[in-house]
Amino acid sequence: xxxxxxxxxxxxxxxxxxxxxxxxxxxxxxxxxxxxxxxxxxxxxxxxxxxxxxxxxxxxxxxxxxxxxxxxxxxxxxxxxxxxxxxxxxxxxxxxxxxxxxxxxxxxxxxxxxxxxxxxxxxxxxxxxxxxxxxxxxxxxxxxxxxxxxxxxxxxxxxxxxxxxxxxxxxxxxxxxxxxxxxxxxxxxxxxxxxxxxx
Numbered sequence: 001x002x003x004x005x006x007x008x009x010x011x012x013x014x015x016x017x018x019x020x021x022x023x024x025x026x027x028x029x030x031x032x033x034x035x036x037x038x039x040x041x042x043x044x045x046x047x048x049x050x051x052x053x054x055x056x057x058x059x060x061x062x063x064x065x066x067x068x069x070x071x072x073x074x075x076x077x078x079x080x081x082x083x084x085x086x087x088x089x090x091x092x093x094x095x096x097x098x099x100x101x102x103x104x105x106x107x108x109x110x111x112x113x114x115x116x117x118x119x120x121x122x123x124x125x126x127x128x129x130x131x132x133x134x135x136x137x138x139x140x141x142x143x144x145x146x147x148x149x150x151x152x153x154x155x156x157x158x159x160x161x162x163x164x165x166x167x168x169x170x171x172x173x174x175x176x177x178x179x180x181x182x183x184x185x186x187x188x189x190x191x192x193x194x195x196x197x198x199x
Contacts, residue, residue, distance in 0.1 A: 001145070001170075003136075003161035004103040007180045008089070008120070009113060010079035013040075013070065020066060034060055035070050043106040046133040049074075074109050078116060084183035086119040088196065093122045097195050101126040102145050102159075104135045125149055136161070137169035146173070158193065160186060 005011045013031055021027040034056065043052055049071040057064040092099050101123050105113070107130035114120050127145045134141040146154055154174030161167050162180040170177035180186060190196040 001100045001102060001149075001157050001159045001175070002123075003159075003163070003166060003180070004101050004105065004113075004120070004126075006082075006162040007160060008082055008085045008101075009117060010082055011077055011113075012079055013077045015079050016069065016073055016076040017066075019076070020069060030063070030066065034063055035067060040070075041104070041135060043108070044104040044129045045135050046107065046130050049106065049108055075112055075116070078113065081117060081119065082183060084187075086117075088183060088187060088190070089119055089122045091196055092190070095195065098124050098149075100124055100145065100149050102129075102136065102141060103127070104129045106130045136163070136166040139169050139173050142170055142173035142175070 002008060013035065014027065017027045017031060018024075021030060039052065039056060043049055053068055053071050056067050060067065089099060099122065101120075103110070103126065105128050107128055110128050110130065120126070125148065127141065127148065129135045129141060132141065132144055134144065136142075142154075142159075145151075146157075151157060155176065157170075157175040159167070159170040159175045159177040160180050161170065161177070164179055167177045167179050178189060184199065187196055187199055191198045
């Protein structure tokens with residue numbers, strides 16, 4: 001069971017805002033204080049981008065154009081697939097290993113990623129936080145996933161996420177869980193479980 005952003009898909013708003021804000025310090029300030037991670041997380045929780053942009057533009061009217069770009073030019077934040085990740089998914093799929101995902105992602109933007117990266121269709125099923133209204137590390141999203149995926153024993157699952165908090169929550173939900181660092185380390189781990197061939 002995988003997280004997607006930072007594990008399978010390389011997503012970073014800086015890919016877009018480097019084109020829009022010349023000063024790196026100002027760009028970091030904008031993405032920390034205006035279009036902040038906390039603000040973006042509410043879209044992952046289910047708030048629409050239209051509402052989010054409207055609210056934030058009222059609060060920061062002089063930066064309204066930059067705020068709107070977060071939604072209008074969202075695909076430019078996609079940096080591609082994490083190198084080697086698609087090969088791991090393909091091999092698991094070829095070996096008939098059930099593969100699932102739990103991702104904090106807006107319900108509005110996730111279809112854009114699915115269209116761009118067909119390898120995501122290898123997953124048997126994906127829980128998108130914006131569709132269920134719950135975000136990691138809330139333990140409820142893991143419970144929703146286990147029920148929807150038909151998994152009665154959480155200990156039958158290995159969850160991989162780049163966030164320590166999300167890994168800890170998965171452990172609390174009864175899963176085996178590891179923090180993603182590199183694809184090579186992931187491959188070695190999965191090989192140790194007999195799920196992939198050794199490198």
